[in-house]
Amino acid sequence: MKYEIKIPFFLAFRQLARGSKWTLALTIFLMAAVFINLIFVSALFRGIVDGSNDQTINMNTGHIVITPNGDTILPQKDSIISKIEENTNIEALSDQLQLNALLSLGENNGTWNILAIDPEKEKSVTHIYEKLFEGEYLETDDKDGILIGRQISGGEGVEFDVFSLHANVGDKVNVRIDNQEREFIVRGIFYSKYVEADMRAFITRTGLSEIAPEMEDATNRIIIRATEDADLDLILSDFESRNIAGTFYTWEDMAGVMKSVTQSFLSIDVILSTVASLIAAVTIFIVVYIDISNRRQQIGILRAIGIKPYIIRTTYVIISTFYSVIGVSVGIGLFYGIIVPYFIANPFSLPIVDATLVVSPADFIIRAESIILISILVSLIPSFMITRMKLLNAIWGK
């Protein structure tokens, strides 16, 4: 027993080192392909979900939104802002006044949300400025400029084109808030692919003072960007302890339709991952079964010269473990070395988001472990069969 335990390692090492290099390479490549197949779809769905969540944060809400407690505007805005800024986990904030406005251009008109902002503050929280489809972002003192989302401007492939203004950069759009109206020049059109965000327009605080001077300093929404990895629940608790007068929401609370979409993707991911796991198990079984079946005669010889069946089975478990560990390692290398960088450079352009591939460490470990475990289990089945068959049949390779 003391000496025989090393025989499986001896045999496995010799078979791997001196067997057919083509078979070895092909088997490892197949394992790598199975692993990539198992993580690719999941990574894509995670990418879509993460991308959608990032859209909500970067195009609309930041990490936290504060709205009035039953009032139409936030009272004592400056006090609220200074209390928020005392929290060290806050990176930036933008106070906004969000209103319903009737926008008209020629015969086209519609009611959309318009936000009065300080463009520089907004830049520090949302990334609308990065999503300019045409034109340019607003300057702080631009009293005539308006930035409109592509669902308002309209255009080819736009979901709500039929209801849009069919506006271009430079067009003069009439903005009506309550009973006051004024013309603004379209400075830029942004397109984030996040429909809710693209159905909004932005003017500066200076511009607001031109159309509704009484509301120039009013704020009914503060959006906040937290530092990376900050715990949002802790921040909200801190706000409550500071008696900040307002209702607090995280970006998840505000995700709306996007939340249903992302949850649907996660459910589909579970279903497809289960199917992919079954396909992985069958593929690995076929690969290992063919490999071991081709060695049937050799196994018969080993039995004939007195090698115990458990030693033979252990040999093939070691070989299968090697195939799967190296296959998974190659798969990781290909996935992170080629596939992920490629899709970062060329994201999947989907109607709701430009998605890259994202794998959580837990998902990654589970899938790698699954491949290795499946390989071990499926190597046991054919090696059990061959070590239990009649010795003469095994020797003759029957």
Added chain:
Amino acid sequence: MEKQNNIISVKNIEKTYSLGDIKVKALRRISLDIQEGEFLIITGRNGSGKSTLLRQIGLLDWPNRGEIYIDGQEMTHLQKKKRRKVRHEKIGYIFQEYALIPELNAIENVMLPAMLIEPTKVCKPRAIKLLEKVGLKERLKHRPKQMSGGEQQKVAIARSLINNPKILFADEPTANLDSIAAHGVLEVFEKLNNEGHTIVMISHEDEEKKYASRIIELRDGNIL
């Protein structure tokens, strides 16, 4: 009871194979005693039952009926594990097709059966000695595909000797060899027999019969 100097004693063994619905009686109540140190050649036409007989007494297969004694111990009722132990310790088996592991070199092929019970540092020098003994001093690190048929068969003989068995079974060991290689292999068998090993060998060739101390012929599953 079998005689004291019979290393193998076969009593009324029968073996029947099924080929679909057809039953083929390969061995018909064969009895045979083989004395220690004998060089027995079993001969006969194809299908006469000689390979079947060798596999029964070589413990690679079970007879349907009868008893087999090896070194005084009855084998047919032994459990698989105990049969494997006897096969491992007392028997060396040489196949017509050499049956070497292609990924192992000559030394490794030879020492493999001994690695179950001994450390490598003990069995490796013995494997080298055995390979030298069968005339393969220059082929120690060659793998099967780098050797001729005769050399491979000599490696198989060396492997069968690694656990110092009393009995060697050889199933047409020269069938795939040219006459020069066959002669080399038979000289090795003769040498081993002179050293005291009991050898039971199947052969078709008349010129090989000169090496035997006894020859039996099988026909239709019976000893003539």
